[in-house]
Amino acid sequence: MIIAEKKPIEEIIGYIDDCEKLLILGCNECVTVCEAGGKKEVGVLASALRMYFLNQGREVKIDEITLERQCDHEYLEEIRDVADQYDAIVSLACGVGVQFLAEKYHSQRVYPGVNTCFLGATEERGRWTERCQACGTCILAYTGGICPIARCAKRLLNGPCGGSSNGKCEINPELDCAWQLIIDRLKALGRLEDYEKLLEIKDWSTDRAGGPRKVVREDIQI
Amino acid sequence: MRLNYPTSLRIIRVPCSGKVDIIHILRAFEKGADGVCVFSCMDGDCHFKTGNFRARKRVEQAQKLLDTIGTGGERLKMYSLGSGDGPPFAKYATEMHEKIKELGPNPIKKHKKNAA
Numbered sequence: 269m270i271i272a273e274k275k276p277i278e279e280i281i282g283y284i285d286d287c288e289k290l291l292i293l294g295c296n297e298c299v300t301v302c303e304a305g306g307k308k309e310v311g312v313l314a315s316a317l318r319m320y321f322l323n324q325g326r327e328v329k330i331d332e333i334t335l336e337r338q339c340d341h342e343y344l345e346e347i348r349d350v351a352d353q354y355d356a357i358v359s360l361a362c363g364v365g366v367q368f369l370a371e372k373y374h375s376q377r378v379y380p381g382v383n384t385c386f387l388g389a390t391e392e393r394g395r396w397t398e399r400c401q402a403c404g405t406c407i408l409a410y411t412g413g414i415c416p417i418a419r420c421a422k423r424l425l426n427g428p429c430g431g432s433s434n435g436k437c438e439i440n441p442e443l444d445c446a447w448q449l450i451i452d453r454l455k456a457l458g459r460l461e462d463y464e465k466l467l468e469i470k471d472w473s474t475d476r477a478g479g480p481r482k483v484v485r486e487d488i489q490i
Numbered sequence: 491m492r493l494n495y496p497t498s499l500r501i502i503r504v505p506c507s508g509k510v511d512i513i514h515i516l517r518a519f520e521k522g523a524d525g526v527c528v529f530s531c532m533d534g535d536c537h538f539k540t541g542n543f544r545a546r547k548r549v550e551q552a553q554k555l556l557d558t559i560g561t562g563g564e565r566l567k568m569y570s571l572g573s574g575d576g577p578p579f580a581k582y583a584t585e586m587h588e589k590i591k592e593l594g595p596n597p598i599k600k601h602k603k604n605a606a
């Protein structure tokens with residue numbers, strides 16, 4: 269899922285300090301699971317902001333709504349009738365949601381309430397780590413199901429660099445060397461011969477290097 | 491024991507201090523509470539193992555938030571005591587009462603009136 273972190277409230281206040289009516293808009297998906305932008309975080313931010321303004325001697329109206337998703341037209345449509353009542357909307361969705369909201373409500377001020385970090389997994393509550401960089405041409409089949417694009421600091425494709433020591437990466441002694449993980453897993457699978465096969469030069473045109481991307485599926489378009 | 495403690499304290503019972511979330515604390519202040527204290531079991535004594543540790547972290551986060559928004563983190567306190575510890579409860583309750591008297595009312599009450 270998409271991992272995000274709450275922005276410091278001081279930063280959010282900086283965006284909306286001049287507003288009299290605000291909407292804090294949460295998202296029920298990834299940001300709820302990583303406890304950055306779900307209904308609960310919406311409640312905490314809204315309550316804190318209301319008190320902040322009251323402490324400044326201003327009664328600012330702050331409403332709270334949490335949508336099923338902010339990256340789909342149908343859910344964003346749910347605020348169609350109310351969106352223009354606000355001076356600004358603070359979206360606690362990932363960067364995708366914030367942008368889709370801004371596109372849809374073109375003349376509305378929209379601000380991000382979270383920092384969108386990466387595509388990752390929940391290792392345990394409160395600890396998330398990166399797994400995929402959405403390169404667009406997945407090579408996990410050849411690398412024991414461990415991604416050297418997202419998990420090797422140098423994105424190496426054919427074995428580790430010289431800095432791999434005791435299973436750790438040279439950029440950080442706490443970080444596993446992705447290639448050590450790959451080799452360990454290939455061993456466990458009894459497929460170490462895969463390691464001997466050279467991976468071809470990767471097609472990076474499907475990665476961000478090829479500019480903004482899109483997926484078109486005519487088979488499911490009406 | 492029939493101990494006395496200040497009548498300014500309103501007790502809200504929760505199954506475990508770990509049930510107390512930041513939002514509950516903030517809502518109390520938003521509704522005009524002058525102070526909030528969370529009473530938990532002693533470290534290591536939680537029936538649910540980590541409820542009191544969770545509560546402490548949330549209290550610390552809420553204190554920071556209250557400082558940032560100008561309400562003041564010192565209006566929020568957490569005390570740990572045993573489930574049968576009447577005397578320390580009365581003592582902490584009095585301590586909190588005195589502290590809040592010294593700090594005065596929750597600032598949003600004054601401003602709420604001004605804004606109206």
Ligand code: SF4
Pocket residue numbers: 399400401402403404405406407408415416417418
């Ligand atoms: S190879 Fe590409 S698509 Fe596959 S996990 Fe790695 S970054 Fe993601």
Ligand code: SF4
Pocket residue numbers: 419420421422423424427428429430431432433436437438439444445446447448
């Ligand atoms: S030590 Fe391993 S993970 Fe780190 S850059 Fe080298 S090959 Fe990649």
